[in-house]
Amino acid sequence: MRRALFAAAFALVAGSATAQETEIRVHYAIPTIWADTQKALAEAFMAKHPEIKVTLDGPAEGYPEGVQRLLREAVAGTAPDVAYVGLNRWRILQDRGLTQPLDGFLGDDPAEQGYTPALLSLGSFKGQQHALATSASTLVMYVNPKLVEQAGGSMDDFPTTFDGVIELAARINALGDTIDGVWIDRHDWRYQSLLGAYGGRPMNEDETDITFDSEAGIEAARLYQRFAKEAGMKSYADSDARQALPAGTLGIMFESSSLQTRFEQGAGDAFELTVKPLPLGTDDEASVYFPTGGSGIVMLTRDEAKQKAAWEYIAFVTGPEGQKIIVENTGYAPANSIVVEDKEYLGAFYEKDPNALVAHTQIAQHAGPWYAFPGAEGVAVTDLIAAALVDVTEGADAEATIKDLAETLRVQLGMK
Amino acid sequence: MRRLSIARREALTTLWLAGPATLAMVLFIFLPVAIVALLSFTDYQFGATTLNWTGLENYQRLLGSTLGQRAITNTLLYVAIVIPASVALGLLVALGLHRMTGWAPGLAHALRAVYFLPVAATLVAMSVAWQMVLHPSLGVVNHVLAALGGEPRNWLSDRGLVLYTLAVIGIWQTVGYNMVLFLAGLVAIPPELYDAAEVDGAGGGWSRFWTVTWPMLGPTTLFVLVVTATNAFRVFETVATLTRGGPAFASDTLVYALYREGFVYFKAGYASAITMVFFAFLLILTFAQIRIVEKKVHYR
Numbered sequence: 001m002r003r004a005l006f007a008a009a010f011a012l013v014a015g016s017a018t019a020q021e022t023e024i025r026v027h028y029a030i031p032t033i034w035a036d037t038q039k040a041l042a043e044a045f046m047a048k049h050p051e052i053k054v055t056l057d058g059p060a061e062g063y064p065e066g067v068q069r070l071l072r073e074a075v076a077g078t079a080p081d082v083a084y085v086g087l088n089r090w091r092i093l094q095d096r097g098l099t100q101p102l103d104g105f106l107g108d109d110p111a112e113q114g115y116t117p118a119l120l121s122l123g124s125f126k127g128q129q130h131a132l133a134t135s136a137s138t139l140v141m142y143v144n145p146k147l148v149e150q151a152g153g154s155m156d157d158f159p160t161t162f163d164g165v166i167e168l169a170a171r172i173n174a175l176g177d178t179i180d181g182v183w184i185d186r187h188d189w190r191y192q193s194l195l196g197a198y199g200g201r202p203m204n205e206d207e208t209d210i211t212f213d214s215e216a217g218i219e220a221a222r223l224y225q226r227f228a229k230e231a232g233m234k235s236y237a238d239s240d241a242r243q244a245l246p247a248g249t250l251g252i253m254f255e256s257s258s259l260q261t262r263f264e265q266g267a268g269d270a271f272e273l274t275v276k277p278l279p280l281g282t283d284d285e286a287s288v289y290f291p292t293g294g295s296g297i298v299m300l301t302r303d304e305a306k307q308k309a310a311w312e313y314i315a316f317v318t319g320p321e322g323q324k325i326i327v328e329n330t331g332y333a334p335a336n337s338i339v340v341e342d343k344e345y346l347g348a349f350y351e352k353d354p355n356a357l358v359a360h361t362q363i364a365q366h367a368g369p370w371y372a373f374p375g376a377e378g379v380a381v382t383d384l385i386a387a388a389l390v391d392v393t394e395g396a397d398a399e400a401t402i403k404d405l406a407e408t409l410r411v412q413l414g415m416k
Numbered sequence: 417m418r419r420l421s422i423a424r425r426e427a428l429t430t431l432w433l434a435g436p437a438t439l440a441m442v443l444f445i446f447l448p449v450a451i452v453a454l455l456s457f458t459d460y461q462f463g464a465t466t467l468n469w470t471g472l473e474n475y476q477r478l479l480g481s482t483l484g485q486r487a488i489t490n491t492l493l494y495v496a497i498v499i500p501a502s503v504a505l506g507l508l509v510a511l512g513l514h515r516m517t518g519w520a521p522g523l524a525h526a527l528r529a530v531y532f533l534p535v536a537a538t539l540v541a542m543s544v545a546w547q548m549v550l551h552p553s554l555g556v557v558n559h560v561l562a563a564l565g566g567e568p569r570n571w572l573s574d575r576g577l578v579l580y581t582l583a584v585i586g587i588w589q590t591v592g593y594n595m596v597l598f599l600a601g602l603v604a605i606p607p608e609l610y611d612a613a614e615v616d617g618a619g620g621g622w623s624r625f626w627t628v629t630w631p632m633l634g635p636t637t638l639f640v641l642v643v644t645a646t647n648a649f650r651v652f653e654t655v656a657t658l659t660r661g662g663p664a665f666a667s668d669t670l671v672y673a674l675y676r677e678g679f680v681y682f683k684a685g686y687a688s689a690i691t692m693v694f695f696a697f698l699l700i701l702t703f704a705q706i707r708i709v710e711k712k713v714h715y716r
Contacts, residue, residue, distance in 0.1 A: 064680055071463030071682070092682065096463050177562070178553045186663070235573040235663060240551055249553050376461055380681045387664035390575070 022309040023053040025080035029066035031059040037329040045316045052309045081301035082310045090131040091372045099130040100299040105311045114338035118367045123296050131296035132318045135332035137258035138290040139193035141276040147172045147251040162279050169231035172251035181231040183241045184254035186389035188382035192291040194220035199287035202371045213406035222398040257359035261331040275355040277362045289368030333360040377412045456688035474689035487673040497583040498648040506594025514602045531592040543657035575666040594640050601636030638709045670694045
């Protein structure tokens with residue numbers, strides 16, 4: 001009886017809207033990167049699926065603000081049906097039971113649709129798929145070839161080890177008072193990337209213990225100190241460094257591959273900004289992984305009809321056609337293996353943009369999850385990691401600092 | 417129909433005039449503060465469906481942890497620099513401009529507009545300008561320093577320096593506002609008082625200032641002090657746009673910590689506790705100022 005009533009009510013509501021058309025509301029953030037892309041995605045999707053209408057919510061300024069808004073809307077019961085969130089932030093929504101698992105929609109063979117296990121790992125937790133990556137970025141080196149040549153280095157024979165990079169950076173740094181050799185942000189994600197380059201992991205698999213106080217983690221932290229001591233790295237804030245690189249006063253910068261377009265525009269004709277892959281700190285290449293930033297998409301609606309439409313949309317934007325639009329418009333790397341492997345989609349794009357190919361190849365080879373620390377203190381501890389890296393950069397003993405930090409995190413995260 | 421007594425009618429009018437505003441205050445200020453006060457005793461997480469009563473734990477964490485203590489001491493240090501400096505500078509500038517109106521009114525007007533500019537401009541936009549001016553290798557400040565033979569500094573990323581840099585920006589931003597208030601106070605001083613002081617033998621610049629100007633500026637100074645203090649305590653925009661509390665929490669302040677805990681970490685309970693502590697500080701400071709200073713203020 002009650003079901004019948006509900007069904008009748010639902011039919012009434014649905015009937016008063018346009019017949020047969022399902023509307024889904026989509027949330028996204030960072031309009032400076034995404035606004036045009038989102039419009040293009042929605043239009044391409046609706047052209048293919050006229051029975052579904054996509055409405056874009058007004059974008060949030062950034063991913064943190066976006067998650068805030070989603071939480072607020074969830075409390076008020078006005079959450080959108082589908083949302084793009086930062087790859088390190090969907091766990092906040094999952095933690096509060098807001099995301100709908102996607103396993104039922106994915107079918108038995110996700111790899112065939114281009115969702116490789118590495119890509120799926122970016123959005124899965126405890127065996128359930130809560131998010132699918134929509135765009136990806138990893139840490140790469142941005143190099144100013146002019147400065148490298150002035151310092152007597154060569155772009156063809158660019159160092160592929162951290163020792164080589166430090167040695168070259170020191171020579172660039174010696175070029176002048178206003179010239180800097182190298183810079184990397186003291187930040188959780190950057191540290192996790194260096195850690196991965198040495199083959200380490202921040203946590204064990206079931207997330208019950210911190211593991212970055214291993215030899216790999218200490219080496220990764222020591223890099224910060226060596227950059228400062230041997231290559232004269234300054235304690236720039238990220239915005240300072242992001243001005244210095246395009247201005248031509250910074251030789252090598254470790255930064256997210258998503259900034260490539262912005263840096264290239266900034267450098268203009270002054271020099272030919274070049275992207276180099278991150279050096280590896282270990283011979284065991286299978287253990288290397290680079291935590292992947294970028295965005296993922298989650299399904300929030302609990303309504304069955306809407307879920308179907310939402311899945312159609314998610315499948316489209318994470319599929320090769322949607323990915324092609326995203327890559328061409330944002331400079332992010334794709335999160336679908338078909339679009340990379342099949343030249344039909346992006347072959348021409350890569351030919352025009354060899355820098356992008358470097359970054360995207362690195363992701364295809366070594367993509368791994370950007371570990372989000374579990375629980376209520378999960379975001380807070382990332383600031384503690386950043387603070388510890390400041391200490392190490394300024395001369396504190398790397399081993400003692402990292403071991404201390406790991407202990408603090410274990411206590412704060414309730415692991416002991 | 418019985419006519420109401422005059423007293424009744426007056427009471428009704430009063431109620432009618434003050435009532436709506438009072439109701440709005442209760443609804444939109446007192447009630448939310450009460451809710452925040454309640455939340456500060458819980459572990460409520462933004463967006464969560466449940467919450468637990470944790471008593472004073474949030475307050476213990478804030479006052480007992482190094483991070484909490486640092487936010488508090490940073491804020492107090494910032495306030496201790498910004499209040500006296502911006503009040504004294506504001507007064508100095510106002511006195512100078514007030515004199516200048518006598519012999520160069522045009523220039524005085526132009527300078528007044530210049531001093532007021534930082535107040536009128538949005539601080540977030542100004543922060544971007546500061547970021548460029550203070551850039552370690554490209555900024556004007558370090559270039560000038562180097563030209564003068566000084567050592568370039570990392571104004572915003574040196575842990576020992578960043579809070580002072582922010583304090584200077586805070587002073588830069590409030591001097592103009594304080595100046596305008598002091599100027600208004602100066603104009604309101606009746607010239608007969610200066611004549612009377614001269615008759616009584618206070619002819620020199622200093623004695624004129626101490627016997628007439630300064631006492632007559634009492635109410636203005638009190639107001640300026642209270643406003644500057646509340647603004648200094650609320651320091652947020654510069655921290656959020658220039659340093660994000662860093663490096664390594666060296667420029668973390670109470671309001672920034674409150675934003676970080678509440679809206680980045682989503683720990684609404686803990687953020688509520690910070691709000692209450694912030695509120696208490698502000699209340700104590702304002703009361704103290706009014707208590708101490710008001711005794712010495714002469715109202716006409």
